[in-house]
Amino acid sequence: MSERVVPAAARQRRRPTKQGVVLSEELIVETAMRLIEEHGADALSVRRLGRALGADPSSLYRYFRHADDLMLAVADELIGRTLRAWRPTGDWRADLRDLGLRMHAGALAHPRAAVLSAHRVTGRTYEIQAVETILGILRGAGFPDAEAVRVYHAFVDQALAYGALDSANTALPRAARDAEADVWRATYARLPATSHPHIAATARHLVASMRGSSYPAALDLLLTAAEARLAPRRAGTRPVGD
Template sequence: MSERVVPPAARQRRRPTKQGVVLSAELIVDTALRLIEEHGADALSVRRLGRALGADPSSLYRYFRHTDDLMLAIADELIGRTLRVWRPTGDWRADLRELGLRMHAGALAHPRAAMLSAHRVTGRAHEIQAVEGIIGVLRRAGFPDPEAVRIYHAFVDQALAFGALDSAGTALPRAAREAEAEVWRDTYAHLPADTHPHIAATARHLVASMRSSSYPAALDLLLTAAQTRLDHLRAGTDG
């Protein structure tokens, strides 16, 4: 897509496309998400999207100015899908743990889209809702504003980074994933103790652990550190 702006009032198309559907921003985003998972970033072309929608490619400009505009909408939709099933309970640590795990699962459900969008800032409704919600959880827990922002930043970046990292692994062909898992079993598990004593001592744990994501453990470490920080603040110490 190119830089071509259509006034908002003129964006809605009411006539059905060739496939009998009425275009909407939501339909275009859903279709783009499906195509990205099938074809990667190459799916974000007006020609391919128009063909999938049974619509004239130029009609997409009624909803999105260019492909980056669409990419931001996709990123915001992924955030929205996570928020729709997250309900804070008042237990800040449990609430953030649940949200982090849902963010990670959402990335793995759309791995190629997650890799393309994890680093983007959308400034759109769902992202704004997420920022407001997470900072609200932290402020209500008793974190001072600077600490709330610091922990928010670390929490979100950690979730997005692990989502992108693990999505990249998920997007690999199955044979490649299996070959990498075998490296831990066939190489690391057989390194001699006289040359690699620490690997040899922990080999069985490495083989068992390295096949799965470390995000749950990393998330727990972050939340434990945040709890410790909050305890220090409540006690009037700074450590």
């Protein structure tokens, strides 16, 4: 794509596409997300998108400057889908836990898009809303500004990293996923205690745990650590390490 994007007020296509659909930024992003899940990063070409939309590929330049501009819009839409499904309760820890789990689930629902976009900073509507919301939760809980940013940074990076990690695993063929998961039973669970005492002692737990994501446990550990940092401040003292 090029740099010929049309201002938002002038973007509306007056005539429907060959498939009888009126183009919009939302429709293009939705179609791009579907194609990414089917074809990976190669889906973000004007020719492929044009065919899927039944539109002249050049018409996409009215909405996005180039493929990376569209990728940022896809990344922002993933954030938006999480925010639209999430409702705060006023309990900062419960709210962040629910938000984190929804972010992770949203990545797994669109694994290829999540892998491609997890490292991006969009500067768009939903990302800005997410940053404002999470910082508001933390500041409202009593975290000082610098600490709120520290926890925000760890929380978001953890959710995005696990989303990309687990999405990459989900995107593998089913046979490959099953074969890798079976390594814990077929290899680790059979290692002798004489040479690998710690693995042998915990083998049954490894087999049970390693097949699934550790994100919920990691999220709880992060929130527990954040809560431990907050408690002394609420008591009027400084946390250890300050």
